[in-house]
Amino acid sequence: MSYNVNVELGDRSYPIHIGSDMQSEIGSIIAAEGLSGVCLVIADEHTGEIYGDKVVASLRAANFSPSLVMIPAGESSKSSNQLVDLYSAALTAGLDRQGFIVALGGGVVGDLAGYAAASFLRGIPFVQIPTSLLAMVDSSVGGKTGINLAEGKNLVGAFHQPSLVFIDLKTLSTLPQREFLAGMAEVVKYGIIRDRVFFDHIEAKVEELHPTGNRAILSDLVRRCCEIKAEVVAADEREGSLRAILNFGHTLGHAIENKAGYGGIYIHGEAISVGMVYAARLSVAVCGMSSKEADRIEALLVKLGLPVRAMGLNWIALREAMSVDKKAFGGAPQFVLASSIGTVSTGHSLPEELLEATWASMS
Ligand SMILES: NC(=O)c1ccc[n+]([C@@H]2O[C@H](COP(=O)([O-])OP(=O)(O)OC[C@H]3O[C@@H](n4cnc5c(N)ncnc54)[C@H](O)[C@@H]3O)[C@@H](O)[C@H]2O)c1
Ligand SMILES: [Zn+2]
Known part of the structure; x- marks a missing residue:
């Protein structure tokens, strides 16, 4: 059983796709949204370890050229250092303006990867695959992206709406x-x-x-x-x-x-x-x-x-x-x-x- 909820924002509207056990479908659903080409899947060490290969395989089967990059888990990854490393990973992966970023993880990955997408090459599309309950019900929807500074949380960021939010409820089974x-x-x-x-x-x-x-x-x-x-x-x-x-x-x-x-x-x-x-x-x-x-x-x-x-x-x-x-x-x-x-x-x-x-x- 799956549902779609739409976020109505004119030409920036997008669907939130909610289901379970759909990892094999991710590639085709993203393709149906009109995205194509090279993509960088950003995960943290936990979500990348558990779900990274499945997502990459699904993307590859749908004719995308995906690369997976894993960042350390935790709030400290929402940093300018990590952001710059992601820009390098994006260039190494061959990401261009026709490509896109996939955020595979909780709110930390979503905020960081979303901001990387908002700023890399002055903004490329991104897809949210939230895997924590907080990210599913809150951070993946609404387009707030950003990183922390030493002086405080979320002090640098941008509004950048995703092209699609893809919620696989089955991922909750591994969430602490x-x-x-x-x-x-x-x-x-x-x-x-x-x-x-x-x-x-x-x-x-x-x-x-x-x-x-x-x-x-x-x-x-x-x-x-x-x-x-x-x-x-x-x-x-x-x-x-x-x-x-x-x-x-x-x-x-x-x-x-x-x-x-x-x-x-x-x-x-x-x-x-x-x-x-x-x-x-x-x-x-x-x-x-x-x-x-x-x-x-x-x-x-x-x-x-x-x-x-x-x-x-x-x-x-x-x-x-x-x-x-x-x-x-x-x-x-x-x-x-x-x-x-x-x-x-x-x-x-x-x-x-x-x-x-x-x-x-x-x-
Ligand atoms: N952009 C927004 O609108 C918005 C809204 C609320 C919160 N946030 C941000 O979200 C962040 C917090 O997000 P969070 O609570 O998801 O924390 P998080 O991303 O750190 O995830 C929590 C932990 O759970 C692990 N994890 C996530 N999904 C998993 C899964 N399916 N299986 C196993 N482990 C899993 C992660 O690796 C991490 O260790 C904060 O940085 C906060 O500022 C943003
Ligand atoms: Zn909150």
């Missing part, structure tokens, strides 16, 4: 459980920001949500997230307004990641889980969310096995990190808050005492 759960935090986020019925559905199916779980349930989840992301991106490609709703839970979440993420204490989705509980409590205080609904959000995250508290972090340091966040306005952190599950609004700046007291209530 912790990474799967981190992706589930973003799945829950979609329910909170846009779809109450979807939130109810996640609650109802929570026992069955694991990387090797019921494929039909996973497929439904991934499809709904992609539909919501596609709808938000189509309405606001460059984050002028609506797209900011995707940042629910991310104001505090990014600060936690920034202060405790390095060294692996909190990976992105885990930090976002704590951030969503914080945003829900702020929503009770100023946005009319009922405490019962905030408790439901927290209970669902706990049931999934995600953290809902970040112990041992200093408030002053977190608050400082929120001020320097790219999305802060003159030092004032901006929050996405929910009046109820499924309905959010953006651009809330809140009194200092409330921010601190809400944090204290969670410590």
Whole structure:
């Protein structure tokens, strides 16, 4: 069973193809999108090892001339050094303006390979093959690409939409459980920001949500997230307004990641889980969310096995990190808050005492 979700962006529209066990089809589906010629498949050491040969074989069978390059796994690969190495690999592979790049991996590979595609020869097409749950439901859709600087995450980048997103749900079976759960935090986020019925559905199916779980349930989840992301991106490609709703839970979440993420204490989705509980409590205080609904959000995250508290972090340091966040306005952190599950609004700046007291209530 497979589905297509379309991202409607005029002449830059593209399909998100969702299915399972389709690796043998990748070559022909990419060919059907009108791409041809030389391509560079960029993977990390994990995804390249497991899926690289299959993807290359499928591309070759469809008359492409693929080369595979593997980068070290992890956030540190989203660097200018790695980017320059990829340009060299692209030249060695004979990539020209008629060719394209394939990103085979999680969000790190997607962001880096996407930015390489956005900038190499002033921009060539690329295809996303997301293999982590986070990349399937979030980073592979919407065209944000980029790398980190020593001074901060995602400080250099470009909007560059892929020509196709190809999701093979079967790849989730090899994803580490912790990474799967981190992706589930973003799945829950979609329910909170846009779809109450979807939130109810996640609650109802929570026992069955694991990387090797019921494929039909996973497929439904991934499809709904992609539909919501596609709808938000189509309405606001460059984050002028609506797209900011995707940042629910991310104001505090990014600060936690920034202060405790390095060294692996909190990976992105885990930090976002704590951030969503914080945003829900702020929503009770100023946005009319009922405490019962905030408790439901927290209970669902706990049931999934995600953290809902970040112990041992200093408030002053977190608050400082929120001020320097790219999305802060003159030092004032901006929050996405929910009046109820499924309905959010953006651009809330809140009194200092409330921010601190809400944090204290969670410590
Ligand atoms: N562009 C966007 O809109 C956007 C949105 C959200 C996040 N991001 C970015 O995404 C990145 C995080 O992405 P991520 O969480 O996917 O991390 P990641 O790419 O580091 O992947 C996590 C780990 O899982 C491994 N992995 C991935 N798929 C696998 C599979 N199927 N089998 C076995 N191992 C697998 C990877 O090798 C890695 O070790 C961050 O850099 C973040 O900034 C971008
Ligand atoms: Zn996120």
